[in-house]
Amino acid sequence: MAADLVLSQLHYMVPEESKHGTFVGRIAQDLGLQISDINARRLRIVSKDDTDYFQVNLQNGILFVNKMIDREQLCPKTNVCIIQLEIILDKPVQIHHVDVEIEDINDNYPIFSSNEFKLFIVESRLPGSRFPLEGAVDADVGTNSIRNYELSASEYFALDIQTYTQKSKSVQLVLKKILDREQIACHTLAFTAYDGGNPKLSATAELIITVQDVNDNAPAFDKSFYTVNLLENSLKGTVVTKLNATDLDEGENGEVIYAFNKVVPQEVTSRFSIEKHTGIIRVMGEVDFESYNIFEIEVDAVDKGQYALAGHCKVIVNIIDLNDNPPEMTVTSLNVPVPEDISVGSVVAVISVHDRDSGLNGKVNCHISKTVPFKIKSTLREYFSLIVDGDLDREKVSEYEIEIIATDEGLPSFSVSKLIKVQISDVNDNSPTFIQVSETITIKENNPPGSHVYTVSASDSDISQNSFITYSIIDSSIDGIPISSFISINPENGKVFALLSFDHEQVSYFKCQVKASDAGLPPLSSNLTVNIFIADINDNAPIILTPFSNSESKMTELVSKSAKEGHLVTKIKAIDADSGYNAWISYGFKDLTQNVPFAIGRQTGEITVIRPLTELDGNEYKLTILLKDHGEPEMSATLTIAIILVESGQDLPLERKTYPNRKDDEFPDANIYLIMAICLISTVFLITLIVYTVLRWQKYTQEISALKQHNFCPSIAGSWTYSQQRQYKVCLSGGPPKNDLILFTPNYPQALVDDTVSKNGSLTSEVAGQVRFY
Template identity: 75%
Template structure:
């Protein structure tokens, strides 16, 4: 019954352990499995894809992993988001005491901050053999033991788990012994040797058996040990415990000497055979014997070492009860010590991610820091809460298990508070509660939320005119409460204009220090006031700016001399007036008028004589400039008075101008001298009207000249176009080899007689006769064969482009000479000759085509084989040689004798008019003809 209860309780604990592991798996976000001892780079899982992250976000969001125990067994490939094995993992070293080995990872990403919990389960592989503590064991069994007796054996140890751990034992064949294997828990097995029949020491005093331990791994591994069974014939009762399986609970951190449990075994023998002592079995590890001890006589187990729940929470102790008989017998039991956790570990806190500094415009709820809090205790002792100890615009929120986020809970303003010192306190729920405090410093970073500001929105400054160009006139200074680049201010002028001229032509602003410089020398008389706007902009993103309106007043200085505006004043400031000798005292002679371009005192003028002569009859008004007669004129007064009048202003220093006034004294009714009148008229001859008149004449002349040039260009273009059109219909080769068209002579010859015998084509050259003569004498002779007939040109001869165009087109009335015969007339076309055939089929063209060929050396022959074109017949009364009036050419028509075919061949020869090879005229006629030719040539040209 006790055995059944023990088995039931062990199964219940196993079920609870499995359920707890399942809950841990469910709580994790991702769960991967990887075999132990996997090589570096072994694929574990696509962690970025499983978390729903895009591959491009891995680097930008700073994905990283944090292991709870600080190991680096795994890494993430930041290129593809794959979790892979970083170094070799030995599950037996990593998790020596647990059946399910899980490495807990925290995946942390920023922007925004997210934390994902990943559990990687290390799968066990069958890489450990079952190992016995010794290669041989000796058992002493009394011969009086009855069949069915059980003898505990020391089992093998396999560091693997599950199916890779020891699952079965086998014993070598024996008729006396067999094995009885009982499973209490997953890793707790009881291996006992069972006696099948009674032993007889006298027959077999020693039994040598082989015990083999197997696992179910792939491949299956095994371990063996030798059992030496020595048969004894004494002490046949074995000590028995009151229960084979003990379960006790023990608080961690129990003091040394604390009683764990008391064991009790009974031996039915008497005397030494019934005297029992207790010992730990040899299977017990050294770690167990360092923590616990057992009293041999009483069976009391006590604590002698440190009991730490976080280090080991379950102890399995094998205890033997042995009698003191000669053949000692031993009973066995197992004690399971469950360590109970107490709140002896304070929370451990670490800042795993801190986004500092924090922008002052960050939104509410933004995560500033991620805090990892871990308590090694379990249950309520390991449950931790966090809070902030100060009243700050931040708060703590719980995110995942053991993780808290520090988020923004209020508005931030760097200009008010630039830094916060926050104390975070983590407290567990144990009794008594334990806590830990950590201080973090959060800096507030500046954003560009303050524009540059000027002390005033407008300023008024004064600048004296005639200032040197480039002089400093003002400094615009703006302030910005931001820092760094957000407070770096640059200054510039806002585009505006003054009377159509950009303000940047007058002043400039240094962009770095805001100093305003005058680009030119100001003139108060031209511009007394202007305004501009200066813009101050910071370097933030986006930039902020403000404007300053600057009113600039140009102060007048005395830089203009008085200017006289009296009519008929010459460039030398000379004025001539006439006064009658009979003028009375007080007579107004003239008035000197002057103005000053300056203002104020600088423009207040006064008049006075310069070095006045004594007893002059004239005076000048000091303020008015009026020249008056101050006494009657006398006969002794000179006929001409030259007065120098100084006009000066009241500036500092004062500036003056001098005008010479010539006063002529005349009798009553007498006029001014002629030269004086002429001088007055000449003073104003060159007026503004004359200037406008000259400008108008120049403008009209320019327009007329442009019109004339345009008209000439258009006429020349039209003339060139007509020449090009005529060249496209040319029929006569020039000296250069191109066919040109004669615009000076066009002939139309009508012949009577049979149409089949009429054949006349007339050309007129358009170059000088002298060149024609030279061409005929050098290149004009026809190429003939021995019979005197025209010979076909060389087969390699080619027509030029212009020649082909002329020969393939019809010869029109206005483009070439035309031969018409018969009642209806005949329009002659050029015969075409193919260079591919040695003899032309229709006719022959004797002269070579190319440069240097002239029209007068052409001969056309129509033979009998030319069936394509009819041969015109020449009338019998047509003269053999005839001259066309006004033409320098002689047309010779010759009719050959009948050929073999019975037909005649007609030749039309163009020759020179002054001399041919057949006939020679007299020298006198030749000279007269040459004169006529020269005249004609000149006319042609």
């Protein structure tokens, strides 16, 4: 692979201006070569910029200086100066990167642009006022460049040095106390610059400060320091920035004119201009990053007063390098297809990327254009690896088209892309799946046995036999009956069939589990819960509960002729075994042709007198009562009732039956004897109970004392649902013994049961047979 060609990287350092033959490093020894391999493998040295500053002694493998190097000439704009070499060996071919860093020496003095600088300062300037000074320049870099400035002793002036960037220092003259032109009209000071070399080198210029006596407000900029970024090759007329200065004076003394300070060098004035009335700085010449990557511009804002005052600011213009070389990308190895169970971190491909630019423009980053379970990882200087970064699933994606994009960090950046196809091989790792974990279906009762009621469907994203699905019902039971007696399923297509005709009044709901299995080895499966509701249809007619009814659904009622309007004759009660609207019963007279003095409540079934009875009314009325439910289709039952009108006080026949909620106008004598008999029997029972209690009291007391040591309260052992069972609960906890009877009643309305029992003493066998409990 290409990665084997680039084996190592060496880094050496040598001072600038080293003489020919100066020792740099033992290149053969550092590369692990024998002296005999140097000529046998044809070792040679190549410089990327085709210079011959260094050579290798083929006799001893030492890298030495071939000719003297001037760092300031070789790298005038950078702090770190590196010459890149390639050591090439043949048989086999190997390439080694060697970087030789040229160390700066302090061989340049600081230099001022002039031996003297003249400043004019108004005497009214306040202490703390600042005046920019032109600093010195030094061709050296690092610690050998300019590090400090000094000013000769003065009670009026001092220096303030600010470092804004690595290359930029702002030197300002600070006024310490108010000037007095009448006392001292001119100040002469020594301005000295020092570098950081050893020994230190310095340069001195003379500051001649002339004190002026006029205007008392100088223009002031919004900021004393501006930083601006500007693209190289910007067109002529491009706005760099807009400065703003204000003057508190009025008239001409407040009018501001902008101009470059006289200390601004020619390389600035040849490339930039400033509009004197607006303060807009524009590009007027060629801006090239390779020539100058930063400009320091001193700007003055001068008013139009008789003795003009000026405000000052510094503008730092950083030139942004443009990128002009795209990266080059090569795929050196590719391992496909990739199994879907491959481990995360496995290498799929190795990619080589190179960019001929330098700095950020030559720094290349690789990434993948879209979200895939792969990632790019940098391995060696110019090499990247495509590795697995997530779980692969062939059933979701069988092939990935991975677009790898190499982008440098230039502005604007250049990029190149390459498309790599990675196939995924299959393993059996998917079980059949249902769309939902549960389904709810409804089957109407009285369905034909064997009818198709539902179809379940599962899917398997595997292929071949791994995706062949069969269906089955998991064994379970309903009230002890196997679920297979109720429904069945076709194992191939998932169709569910009802094996019997369901009755909502017996079974209203049950559920089952459907299992879907594939044919893989081993087989995989999943379950679906099917909730089956049996929908009610109107298949039960209303059933009359009145105790007066016989097999022919007939009854007789007696009404006194003196009954008033609203008098309750009787109340018809019925039930319907259906549910909902199918069980909602309404009452009404059927085929009512004559003018009868009675009416029936549509919802209550109460028959009442609706007008006073007269001699013209007949002695007997035969009425047919129609009981209808609200189902579709409607079902009904009929009851024939004979109402006989009798005189007040007339004895009623024995067959008459009494309702507990009926209001009679007369209280029969027979009831008095009944009440007297009940009272006598109750008295005898009460006396017997008292005697029995006294006799048993002592025995109970002993039992209670014994039970206090073992308090217990057994719970009910069951419930009464489909049959009439009575459960007892005895709780002994230190008090008198009690027998608590808990009776669970069926779901009849309480009033209906009370009324029925009071008339007949118990439910008729016919009625009990028609009632279902839930």
